[in-house]
Amino acid sequence: MVKLSLKEIRFIENYLIKNEVKYWDVRLELLDHIINSVEEKMTNKGLSFNAALQEVHQGFGNNLKTYVIYNHKLMKSGLYADKKGFEKFTKQKQKELGRKYRNQAIKTFKNNMLNYKFIVEYLAFSGLVLTVFQYFPKITVFSGLLILMLPTFYGFYHTFEEKALKKSLSFNMVGTFSILYWSIYNLGLQSLTFFYEKTEPKPYEFFVIMLVIMYQFLRSSMNLYLKILKENKALYKLKLS
Amino acid sequence: MSNSKLYKGSLTTIILKLLNESDKMYGYEITQKVKELTKGELKITEGALYPALHKLEADGLLDVEVKKVDNRLRKYYKITENGEKESSHQLSELASYIATMQALVNPKLSLE
Numbered sequence: 596m597v598k599l600s601l602k603e604i605r606f607i608e609n610y611l612i613k614n615e616v617k618y619w620d621v622r623l624e625l626l627d628h629i630i631n632s633v634e635e636k637m638t639n640k641g642l643s644f645n646a647a648l649q650e651v652h653q654g655f656g657n658n659l660k661t662y663v664i665y666n667h668k669l670m671k672s673g674l675y676a677d678k679k680g681f682e683k684f685t686k687q688k689q690k691e692l693g694r695k696y697r698n699q700a701i702k703t704f705k706n707n708m709l710n711y712k713f714i715v716e717y718l719a720f721s722g723l724v725l726t727v728f729q730y731f732p733k734i735t736v737f738s739g740l741l742i743l744m745l746p747t748f749y750g751f752y753h754t755f756e757e758k759a760l761k762k763s764l765s766f767n768m769v770g771t772f773s774i775l776y777w778s779i780y781n782l783g784l785q786s787l788t789f790f791y792e793k794t795e796p797k798p799y800e801f802f803v804i805m806l807v808i809m810y811q812f813l814r815s816s817m818n819l820y821l822k823i824l825k826e827n828k829a830l831y832k833l834k835l836s
Numbered sequence: 837m838s839n840s841k842l843y844k845g846s847l848t849t850i851i852l853k854l855l856n857e858s859d860k861m862y863g864y865e866i867t868q869k870v871k872e873l874t875k876g877e878l879k880i881t882e883g884a885l886y887p888a889l890h891k892l893e894a895d896g897l898l899d900v901e902v903k904k905v906d907n908r909l910r911k912y913y914k915i916t917e918n919g920e921k922e923s924s925h926q927l928s929e930l931a932s933y934i935a936t937m938q939a940l941v942n943p944k945l946s947l948e
Contacts, residue, residue, distance in 0.1 A: 604908075623902075623908070623909040623911065624863065624886070624911045626908060627862070627863075627864070627905075627908055627909065627910050627911070628862075628863050628864045628882060630908070631864040632864060632882075635868075651882070654881045654882040654883065655881075655882045655883050656881075656882075656883040680882075680883055683883070684883075684886060684887075687886070687887045687890060688886075688890055691887075691890040691891055691893065691894040692890075692894070694894040695893065695894035695896075698894065698895075698896065830902055830909070833902060833903075833904055833909065834904075834909055836904065
């Protein structure tokens with residue numbers, strides 16, 4: 596069985612990085628498959644490294660194109676594979692990860708609703724928010740935005756701290772989830788400032804109810820975030836081992 | 837997947853069946869196993885296999901385990917409990933489809 600050299604493996608990995616497969620957690624599956632497939636084609640079909648790699652490119656849906664370049668009045672031509680298939684692979688993976696996390700968040704949400712500890716926590720939070728709101732409505736509503744942004748702040752902190760999270764598709768996707776909740780709330784607040792500019796008192800009640808409802812989503816998103824963080828760190832550690 | 841459009845609809849059934857029969861498999865291993873079982877008649881392309889695997893994973897029918905092999909990471913897929921149920925459901929659907937097609941294409945054979 597032909598085994599690829601480290602130089603050839605690095606060539607494939609660099610090729611993937613240059614061709615938009617920038618997330619390491621997406622690249623790991625592609626890299627393993629390409630290496631296995633190239634080695635098998637070189638062994639069983641007797642192909643050269645380049646010819647075997649071209650066949651694998653086609654399998655992923657990349658198109659092989661002819662290039663022509665002029666260099667000091669000399670014309671050189673050759674074949675190159677575009678990144679169409681790899682782009683499709685990443686986009687599709689992104690879509691399915693989004694679906695997977697959405698399903699997991701719904702499951703966590705349902706579990707929380709049946710967990711008495713969470714119910715106590717939720718009632719305590721709601722009670723506190725509604726009490727403070729009676730005295731400081733504006734401060735409560737705007738502090739609510741900061742509370743909903745907590746997973747995002749946490750995410751920023753971890754991105755700087757943890758190498759595992761840099762250029763990780765799964766972490767990017769879970770981060771997008773946490774942005775979604777406070778973005779909706781923030782959009783509402785912006786609309787309030789815009790449409791009720793001269794109205795006093797402003798209808799802050801709507802936002803405090805929204806905050807209480809969104810707290811449940813915030814907690815399920817936070818649980819999911821911590822789960823993915825743990826998984827990603829373990830995977831990155833394994834990669835470096 | 838090459839060969840025929842007819843096979844396309846059965847890709848998830850094939851993957852679930854193979855994973856139901858083994859402890860765990862990685863993507864490339866699945867393509868090779870299908871090639872081996874069908875004596876090269878059916879070739880699953882990478883462009884068809886991975887979207888199907890990722891979809892099954894998102895649906896909770898497959899679970900993932902990553903191991904270090906030959907100094908690189910390898911992603912193994914394992915069937916979940918829900919995946920096992922879905923596999924038997926899809927296989928019975930496929931069997932009924934084959935029987936119906938048999939009745940249409942070759943009525944004599946289907947009566948035997």
